[in-house]
Amino acid sequence: MQGHTVSTDVLIAGGGSVGLMLAVLLRHHGVKPLVVEEKPELSHHPRANGIGLRSVEILREVGLEEAVNEAAVDLRAGKIRGRTLAEADFTEGVAWKTRGAAELTYTPARIRGTCAQNRFDRVLITKAGDVEFGVALDSFEQDADGVTATLSDGRVVRARYLVAADGVRSLVRQILGIGLTGPGAIGQETTSVLFGAELRPRKPFAMCDIEHPDATGLLVTVDGEREWVFLTPLDTEPTPELIRTALGDPSIEVEIRSVLTFRGRGQVADRLSVGRVFLVGDAAHAIPPLGAFGLNTGIADAHNLAWKLAYVLRGEAGPELLETYHAERHPVALMTMEQARLRFNDPSLHWGKDMAEARKAAGAINAPVVHMGYRYGGAELPSTEDVALDLDGSPGSRLPHMWVADGVSTLDLVGSRWCVLTADPGVEADVPVHVVDGWPYGTVLVRPDGFVSRSYG
Structure with missing residues (x-):
């Protein structure tokens, strides 16, 4: 294959859980990426086993909620x-x-227990498309129009974008010269x-x-x-x-x-994107293990980036949309790393009962808030304990969940596209409008990833 050149819209370096999740999400949005993974096959040794409810919501969006639930242990x-x-x-x-x-x-998400990472990956790969094992990214260069990458088998890939999902010691991050913030090795x-x-x-x-x-x-x-x-x-x-x-x-x-x-690590890349190259998962941040935040933060990275890449590749948005990936995900990564570090030092903040006052004194946030209560844009949270209070329809927050029919949530109405939710049947917009009886959050414009973009009262 020496010298053979292939083309793709998105090259994903790394076929672990986050790389596979990104591939699933891109294909869900109509983009067919190429994934390369240096290991010869899916890993049999799980490094994580806690799939958070926000991640289950994302799996629900791409039709994998039930499959992962079946792979989970009751x-x-x-x-x-x-x-x-x-x-x-x-x-x-x-x-x-x-x-x-x-x-x-x-x-609306439910999961009956834990799902070990090896079992999770076996579900993801069914919808990940082209995944080549035993092939690593060796080097790359980018220009104004794309990225040229050389693979370990001698092939050259010309991609419009490169996403690094190549782990805590990311070669892509090193080539870009991106620094790290955090305590590093802990424990x-x-x-x-x-x-x-x-x-x-x-x-x-x-x-x-x-x-x-x-x-x-x-x-x-x-x-x-x-x-x-x-x-x-x-x-x-x-x-x-x-x-x-x-x-x-x-x-x-x-x-x-x-x-x-x-050994546990706490570190966040100082930049999550440089030009046409993006970092996700452990390449972007290493989260200390207590709290099951690491894998779930990586899944949320992929969810944030996938729709933006798809809209830009289709010409429905300008490249400035991709600049919001770092702006939105970097603060979340820093917050999550700090929350995991606090728990690593004092596990009772996570596992103990009736710990609200102790968490407040330590600066710790309740786990469901860490997983899905955060907001893009830096607005202060109404509560660091009750995630339901944080999901109030405010811009930057995840759209509130309400059941609108048997088994159908307001989150399902989004359908991975821009839309409006309202209780007012007279509202008109250039995107789909969903009128929900009893909707108490005014009229909201919702992004394809289910986050509120604007609120109209």
Whole structure:
């Protein structure tokens, strides 16, 4: 293939979860990107497993909500703890999970539990289009009309835009010379052990803090039956015996399938775009792990960028629209990194009950607000605790959810295009107008990504 040249509107460097999500969203908007991923296949070792409700709303938009829900693991005991899994107290997790599910009046999204990243990726790739594994981006140059990239197999790609989804050590970011803001590496190095074992827990659970002195760590559900991850800070060779100690069952058969080591990082790129090149996901920001904010922030990056690229590529908007990507997503990334850092230092801010006052004193924001209560444009939030108060139809906020028919939300009415929502049947506009009985938020102009652009009272 040496010297062979191909053309595409958008080249995505990186075929992890965020790169695949961007490809799905671009295709949803009528753009067919090319994704290249240096790994030979989808990763089997999940690095994340918490799909937030805002991400589920985005999956709903592209018709993947049910598929991801099927891939998720049914849970009734969120986060539990015990000296070993056999000694864990499942009752505390049940109360936490049940209370959370009862309060979801602000979103149409539902997910029955956690969805490990490897299972999530297998859903995304069904709608991602052209994804080439075992191929890396080696170098690129950009000019006024596009980007010329050289791939590891010798091909040259001419693209109108390049998007870097190539991870925390992004080559694209390094070539662009973009600096980083944040504390960098935090905490101690952690070993992640993917293993197989036939477990029969009393109830399904998302994760379990293991407090045994010889096997301290966090046991994480992958499929809830045969596949699990054990995260441990112990500086020791992971063995089946270590896993059996954590499980509290010396007789169980354990197969170690993969071992990774990592250390949490907190960093945000100083620029999320340079010319025709954009950063998304870990290439744009590394979020400390507590809170499940990292992957979900990357999905929101892709959602923000995809419609803008599509509108510019179709000639329905000028290139200045793409300048808003950095302006909108950079403050969100900084806020999210700081919120994860606060939780990393004090996990009770995230997992504890009745922690509103403690969060206020620490400058922490309640997790649902971090996930979907933020606003573009820098306006102050009405509440750092109750996300429903933040979704009030104000410009820059995500459109309020109301059920308008059986199974149909106001978010569904947007349909990935500009539209107006109103209670006034006399409103006319150059975009679709949806008249919603009982709509209390005045007349609002809504962007294709479901954020309010203008409010007319």
